[in-house]
Amino acid sequence: MAATSWRRSVTERRAAFLFLGETLLIPHLFPIVEALAAADPNLPVDLWVSTSMHEELLGGWIADLPNVCIRRAPGFRKVAAIQGRNPKLPAKLPMLARLAPVLSRSRVAICAEQTSLWLPTLLPMPTRFVKTSHGVGSMSARDDRRRRSAARTLVPSERERATYLERGMPPDDIVATGYVKAGFVHRTESRPNFAQTRPVILYNPHWQHHRSSWWDWGEQAVQAIVASGQWNLIFAPHQRLIEKVPELRTLCAKLNERDDVHCDYDSFAAVDGSYTAVADIYLGDTSSQLLEFLIRPRPAVFLDPREIAWESDPSYAMWACGDVVTDLDALLPALAAAAASHTRYASKQATLASDALGDVSGAAAERAAHEILTVLHG
Incomplete structure (x- = not known):
């Protein structure tokens, strides 16, 4: 369609939600779908999906939402996969x-x-875009020029909102709603069936090389924890790590033969909050899942194989919430001492989680729906 025809097109009073990416985005969007459908039952709401996995998950939740319809995006892909597993996605830009x-x-x-x-960055579309956050924390890429194309940007907290205002974003366009995912009610509630009752460690390495502990220490850390016999381990890396490290499939298949390890790199349970809810100790590097874990403060240990000067870098503010390990030999002692040393970090954890996530009562989706209706009527 030519650019001039977009300028002349007349929009309909309807809302379109884009479920085109990884399944990890679903818990950040679907509570808003439910809140918007309830706030305006006469508003047509389209859920655009990229694969049959998205269609299957969302389709199971919309029976009581008569104004909500699932629509297949151009290039929709049917996938043969276990329900909830993150599928191979169609190329997003052509879609x-x-x-x-x-x-x-x-x-x-x-x-x-x-x-x-x-x-909206490249095309003169009449559609107004609302962007809601799917990751929180100090490493968010806030300077990307695409962010300025949104009519409204929804962030979880006033602290997060301030980081955008510091970059010159219009104050009326940046709205703190609270943490939307906290209101997601379709959690898998997947608790691994370990053979023995032991403290549960969740190891959650990031997928980006410069932010991750995996390439330096990941497999050695897993093997050390397993060999110690002191803990049960949930190894649930970021969904996209498998793209960079396909050999994880072989490692996880072998580890899943054990009764004290649960590996999950692509199921919905890995992204819906199930594992952060059941773990006793968080082990990781820079993933924003730490902040979800800290909604209920518990011990955390961070891996720093490259000995980053993190204390003076606000991007690593989360590392003030637990022991930071710079020598792999210190990992097991740090994990063993984590429960006892937690009193040193509990207050910092609670403050960080509150500052980053804002309201976690479940009301964030209603505020987001209000902002969407404001944009729609504006």
């Missing part, structure tokens, strides 16, 4: 390009990732 003419008829579009913001 967005083909979706743009149809999407331009919706007055407002809601996304939880930046890729979709290429549409």
Whole structure:
């Protein structure tokens, strides 16, 4: 469609949610779908999905939402996979390009990732985009020019909002709603069936090389924990680590033969909050899942194989919430001492979680729905 035809097109009073990316985005978006459908039962709400896995998950939750409809995006892919497992996705940019003419008829579009913001950044679409956060913490990429194309950016906390205002973003466009995922009610509640009752460690390495402990120490850390016989281990890395380290499949298959290890790199339980809810100790590097874990403060240990000067770097503010290990030989002692040393960190953890996540009562989705309706009627 030519640019001039987009300028002339007339939008309909309808909302479009973009479920085109990894399943980890779903818990950050779907509570808003439910809140918006309840706030305006006469508003048509389209859930654009990229794969049959998204369609299956969402389809199981919308029976009581008569104004909500699932729609297949151009390039929709049918996948043969176990329910909830993160599927191989169609290429997103070609999908967005083909979706743009149809999407331009919706007055407002809601996304939880930046890729979709290429549409309002590059095309003169009449559709107004609302971007909600899917990751929190000090390492968020706030300077990306696509962010300025959103009519409204929804962030969890006033502290997070301030980081955008410092970058010159219009104050009326940045709204603190609270942490939307805290209101997600379709959690898998997957508690691994370990043979013995032991403290549970959740190891959650990041997928980006410069932010992750995996390439330096990951497998050695897993093997050391297993060999110690002191803990049960949930190894649940970021979903996208498998893209960089496909050999994880072989490692996890072998580890899952044990009765004291549960490996999960791509199921919905790995992203819906199930494992952060059941773990006793968090072990990781820079993943924002730490902040979800700290909604209920518990011991945390961080891996720093490259000996980063983190104390003076605000990007690593989360590392003030537990022991930071710079020598792999110190890992097991740090884990063993984590419960006893937690009193030193509990207050810092609670403050960090509150500052980053804002309201975690479950009301964030209602505030987000209010902002979407404001944009829709504006």
